[in-house]
Amino acid sequence: MTAMTLVEAVRTALARAMAEDPTVLVLGEDVGKDGGVFRATEGLLERFGPERVLDTPLSEALFVGLAVGLGAQGFKPVVEFQFDGFSYPAIDQLVNHAGRLRARTRGRLSCPMVVRFPYGGGVRAPEHHSESPEAFFAHIPGVRTVIPSSPARAYGLLLAAIRDPDPVVFLEPKRIYRAVREEVVDDGRALPLDRCFVLREGRDLTLVAWGAMIPVALQASAELAKEGVSVEVIDIATLKPLDCATLLDSVAKTGRCVIVHEAPPSFGPGAEIAAVLASEGLFSLLAPVLRVTAFDVPTPLPRLEELFLPALADVLEACRRAMAHR
Amino acid sequence: MVEVASFRIERIQYLRADGTLAAPLPPWAEDGEELVRLYRAMVLTRAYDTKAVNLQRTGRLGTVASSLGQEAVAVGTAAAMRPQDVLLPSFREQGAMLYRGVRIEELLTFWGGDERGSNWSGPREDFPVCIPVGTHAPHAAGVATAFKLRREPRVAVCMLGDGATSKGDVYEAWNLAGVWRLPMVTVVNNNQWAISVPRSAQTAAATLAQKAIACGMPGVQVDGNDVIAVREVVGRMIERARAGEGPAIVEAVTYRLSDHTTADDARRYRDDAEVSAHWKEEPIARLRTFLTARGLWDKDKEEQLLAWCAREVESAVEAYLARAPAPATDMIDYVFAELPAPMRAQRAELVRRVARRAEGAER
Ligand SMILES: Cc1ncc(C[n+]2csc(CCOP(=O)(O)OP(=O)(O)O)c2C)c(N)n1
Ligand SMILES: [Mg+2]
Numbered sequence: 001m002t003a004m005t006l007v008e009a010v011r012t013a014l015a016r017a018m019a020e021d022p023t024v025l026v027l028g029e030d031v032g033k034d035g036g037v038f039r040a041t042e043g044l045l046e047r048f049g050p051e052r053v054l055d056t057p058l059s060e061a062l063f064v065g066l067a068v069g070l071g072a073q074g075f076k077p078v079v080e081f082q083f084d085g086f087s088y089p090a091i092d093q094l095v096n097h098a099g100r101l102r103a104r105t106r107g108r109l110s111c112p113m114v115v116r117f118p119y120g121g122g123v124r125a126p127e128h129h130s131e132s133p134e135a136f137f138a139h140i141p142g143v144r145t146v147i148p149s150s151p152a153r154a155y156g157l158l159l160a161a162i163r164d165p166d167p168v169v170f171l172e173p174k175r176i177y178r179a180v181r182e183e184v185v186d187d188g189r190a191l192p193l194d195r196c197f198v199l200r201e202g203r204d205l206t207l208v209a210w211g212a213m214i215p216v217a218l219q220a221s222a223e224l225a226k227e228g229v230s231v232e233v234i235d236i237a238t239l240k241p242l243d244c245a246t247l248l249d250s251v252a253k254t255g256r257c258v259i260v261h262e263a264p265p266s267f268g269p270g271a272e273i274a275a276v277l278a279s280e281g282l283f284s285l286l287a288p289v290l291r292v293t294a295f296d297v298p299t300p301l302p303r304l305e306e307l308f309l310p311a312l313a314d315v316l317e318a319c320r321r322a323m324a325h326r
Numbered sequence: 327m328v329e330v331a332s333f334r335i336e337r338i339q340y341l342r343a344d345g346t347l348a349a350p351l352p353p354w355a356e357d358g359e360e361l362v363r364l365y366r367a368m369v370l371t372r373a374y375d376t377k378a379v380n381l382q383r384t385g386r387l388g389t390v391a392s393s394l395g396q397e398a399v400a401v402g403t404a405a406a407m408r409p410q411d412v413l414l415p416s417f418r419e420q421g422a423m424l425y426r427g428v429r430i431e432e433l434l435t436f437w438g439g440d441e442r443g444s445n446w447s448g449p450r451e452d453f454p455v456c457i458p459v460g461t462h463a464p465h466a467a468g469v470a471t472a473f474k475l476r477r478e479p480r481v482a483v484c485m486l487g488d489g490a491t492s493k494g495d496v497y498e499a500w501n502l503a504g505v506w507r508l509p510m511v512t513v514v515n516n517n518q519w520a521i522s523v524p525r526s527a528q529t530a531a532a533t534l535a536q537k538a539i540a541c542g543m544p545g546v547q548v549d550g551n552d553v554i555a556v557r558e559v560v561g562r563m564i565e566r567a568r569a570g571e572g573p574a575i576v577e578a579v580t581y582r583l584s585d586h587t588t589a590d591d592a593r594r595y596r597d598d599a600e601v602s603a604h605w606k607e608e609p610i611a612r613l614r615t616f617l618t619a620r621g622l623w624d625k626d627k628e629e630q631l632l633a634w635c636a637r638e639v640e641s642a643v644e645a646y647l648a649r650a651p652a653p654a655t656d657m658i659d660y661v662f663a664e665l666p667a668p669m670r671a672q673r674a675e676l677v678r679r680v681a682r683r684a685e686g687a688e689r
Contacts, residue, residue, distance in 0.1 A: 068468055072451070
């Protein structure tokens with residue numbers, strides 16, 4: 001067992017997957033000698049050589065398309081984008097090809113791949129480096145969207161994503177890349193996809209979050225415990241397909257739900273979760289489902305970023321508002 | 327000043343529009359049987375296209391893109407490939423797909439609106455047709471990268487149109503193919519039109535082939551109505567790529583004699599006179615003239631061939647029309663290797679929807 005940061009856990013999982021399966025390739029900008037801008041691929045070139053770790057020309061749409069061809073030929077490409085804001089050109093390839101190759105050939109061809117990139121705000125980065133585009137990806141049929149929120153889950157979920165026979169978009173919360181260390185056993189054990197994780201059990205309110213909002217949610221649950229409010233914290237972890245059963249079970253018990261995300265609210269993941277609760281869990285609800293999110297504005301530059309992102313005080317306020325309904 | 331590039335773009339032709347030779351034949355083309363094979367494949371492609379358009383007009387097929395007048399590009403390219411190579415076609419290269427073993431019935435199934443048509447029994451690794459223009463060029467680079475990494479002597483052949491060359495992803499794929507010296511050959515089917523947009527409005531470059539130069543690979547033009555030239559030049563580039571010498575672009579200059587698709591009316595944007603002029607250049611007549619002059623073809627053979635094509639197409643149409651519909655649940659069952667648990671509810675809802683509609687139909 002080793003205490004690892006989230007980014008170290010990503011690197012450990014990559015190395016593990018590459019060691020156990022010779023078809024796993026790592027592709028992207030600066031992933032070779034430089035080890036990636038966040039060092040997620042550090043040491044992989046030295047260990048696995050230039051035919052397994054490939055620096056590509058600068059073109060995000062290209063290397064996802066490249067992964068479609070490689071995947072169809074039996075490789076398992078793991079593609080890295082440097083930042084969230086540069087992921088958008090690849091949506092064409094994900095929507096038009098990666099997510100439908102298996103379906104449109106009725107199983108004749110498929111393209112396993114993982115598209116991973118750091119996302120989210122809170123690191124005072126330049127423009128276009130602090131986006132939360134998970135809703136764009138979660139809307140794509142045939143593509144899984146996975147977001148870890150701790151080193152151990154990063155390790156287990158990334159292994160699962162790489163072993164999965166279909167395309168997975170893997171968003172890594174860069175704000176907590178190095179925030180905490182956690183014991184991670186490099187035993188090759190993957191976590192399940194398509195499942196939410198109940199991080200903390202509670203009776204009064206279900207607090208739903210993912211990525212870098214998980215530490216905030218956990219903090220909020222600790223604060224609220226002092227007030228006698230028992231909060232259940234759920235890490236969505238696999239946004240798509242969404243594990244509605246775990247959410248509904250939780251809300252059946254608590255009757256209240258607050259959803260926290262860094263992305264803008266309109267048509268965001270919180271809206272989807274709230275819709276699931278409205279259509280299948282309405283009669284267990286004691287309070288309106290509330291969302292704590294960013295705003296429907298372009299991500300502001302660092303000076304205003306803090307006010308754009310949800311923080312502890314906002315989450316506490318929403319939870320207290322939900323608790324006011326008895 | 328440093329001169330980094332100065333170039334001339336070769337345009338290769340063996341067979342003139344009148345069926346006479348413009349240059350000595352390449353050795354393989356001295357084999358009369360080989361030429362007859364190419365001829366038959368082009369005629370079959372035309373018979374298929376004609377039938378497909380008719381089926382669409384009579385409501386038995388969806389929108390289709392005919393390759394009328396461009397048969398030499400598709401057939402010449404496919405004939406230059408080996409079975410183990412991988413074809414990544416656009417939506418207008420049915421001639422190449424047929425040549426490589428996709429069946430007419432399967433093409434009809436796809437264009438008739440049924441995904442099972444792309445699960446063909448023939449070249450299992452070939453890609454399905456690509457509808458978003460040019461987005462398959464990166465896939466070809468990926469397939470070629472796989473060949474290179476596995477050190478397999480195979481080539482990825484990407485076919486796309488003149489309009490596609492304006493797209494960034496096409497250039498991105500070429501650029502990568504150049505840097506990594508990938509075994510990837512792109513055949514640009516320059517049929518002069520991208521729906522209503524003429525070739526001259528796509529680019530100020532004098533040729534499309536010269537775009538290869540910026541990517542560090544050879545670019546050549548061929549007379550795309552001369553199947554001998556297409557087969558020869560594409561073959562040369564494919565064998566060069568197979569030998570590890572890297573990618574290439576072949577621009578096949580041809581002309582789209584048909585509407586863009588059955589949903590298009592080309593008279594809105596181009597003169598009939600232009601089209602009639604190009605009928606004089608089309609690929610089938612010139613090869614027939616040549617074969618006839620060489621004593622390799624005659625009226626009887628032509629009649630037999632046309633009758634054979636009609637039978638092939640007719641029996642494929644019958645099989646296509648007789649095929650039982652796919653179960654509706656196919657739309658969900660093939661999205662993932664295994665149905666994710668959270669999607670079970672949607673599948674159940676689909677099953678209920680099927681039952682509900684069936685009930686409605688009974689009433
Ligand atoms: C990315 C994209 N944009 C627009 C279209 C609509 N469209 C279909 S075919 C076509 C023209 C393509 O021209 P070209 O590449 O020359 O191929 P051709 O149809 O002539 O074979 C267009 C604009 C499309 N399919 N994909
Ligand atoms: Mg065209």
